Amino acid sequence: MAERFTLFYNDYSICSIMVRFTIAVANQAQSAHVIIDEQPVDIQHGGQLSEFYLCEVNPKGTVPVLKGSKSQLEAALTESLEITYFLAEQYPSLFPNRQIDQIKTLLAELHDINYFSLTYTHKPQRAADMENAVHQVLADPKISNHYRSALEYKLKVIRATRAPALTKEMVETQENKALAFLSQIEELLAASETGKDERGTGGAFWIFGTTEATALDAHLVPFIARLVDVGRGSMLSGKNRVLAYAERAWETHDWKQVMQGRKTVYGTYL
Structure with missing residues (x-):
């Protein structure tokens, strides 16, 4: 019998999209080994600040989160990369043996990029808005002490991670990381054009010429979409293979x- 889990996600969270796309391509490649019930969290209107979410799901108040019973998962998984590694235990096609080390290295580099920095570069008020949302809930004298402590912890998380991500220096650092990473992908795609994919035909649909998307593909495609959606398409200049690769992926059923x-960003962002 397939095991059942719950994925808490948001439609416009880039890391949620990465996980959901990973699940989609994995299920396409193989029959479902697990059943994942999806539970949307309305982070645009404070759903991540609810007492249930902060006290029962994720103290950091972020998405995505994968939860299961104690026998399935000792603790909830609160990072998209660790969720993906867990999924790979059920779906080996996400990490093909021949490319597993390279995929892990590139995924680590991709997730070392601060997506918040690249997304809200021209909206520095976003960090303050997040703090204010917590303060509004804290202003209610009727909330429990347990909930108040959870909100205060969430406030610390925001202050430690969000405002610092939008400094000029941090944004420039993340831009350089992203550009260097995309250049690596361009080189990989160029190399795959001279080889053969696993079906013996020339060229490649996915990065390593595999017939099915790997975990790297599943995380990279949403990242490229985010860059385009926030007006950073110029970062793809000179990387024609990367853009063509992403455009092909955006046309897939999954x-x-x-x-x-x-789009990968909430409507009011645009």
């Missing part, structure tokens, strides 16, 4: 199933 015609 991507369309996950995105349902949405």
Whole structure:
């Protein structure tokens, strides 16, 4: 019998999209080994600040989160990369043996990029807005002490991670990381064009010429989409293979199933 889990996510959270796209391509490659019930969290309107979410799901108040019973998961998984590694135990196609080390290295580099910095570069008030949302809930004298402590912890998380991410120096650092990473992908795609994919035909649909998307593909495609959606398409200048690769992926059934015609950023951002 397939095991059942709950994925807490948001439609416009880039890390949520990465995990959901990973699940979609994994299920496409193989029959479902696990059943994942999806539970949306409305982070645009404070859903991540609810007492249930902060006290029962994720004290950091972020998405995505994968939860299961104690026998399935000793603790909830609160990072997209660790969720992906867990999924790979069920779906080995996410980490093909021949490329596993390279995929892990590149995924680590991709997740070392601060997506918040690249997304809200021109909206520095976003960090303050997040703090103010917590203060509004804290202003209610009727909330429990347990909930108040959880909100105060969430406030510390915001102050430690969000405002510092939007300094000029930090943004420049993340831009350079992203550009260097995309250059690596461009080189990989160029190399795959001279080889053969696993079906023996020339060229490649996915980065390593595999017939199915790997975990790297599943995380990279949303990242490229985010860059385009926030007006950073110029970062793809000179990287024609990367853009063509992403455009092909955006036309797949799995991507369309996950995105349902949405962009990777909430409507009011645009």
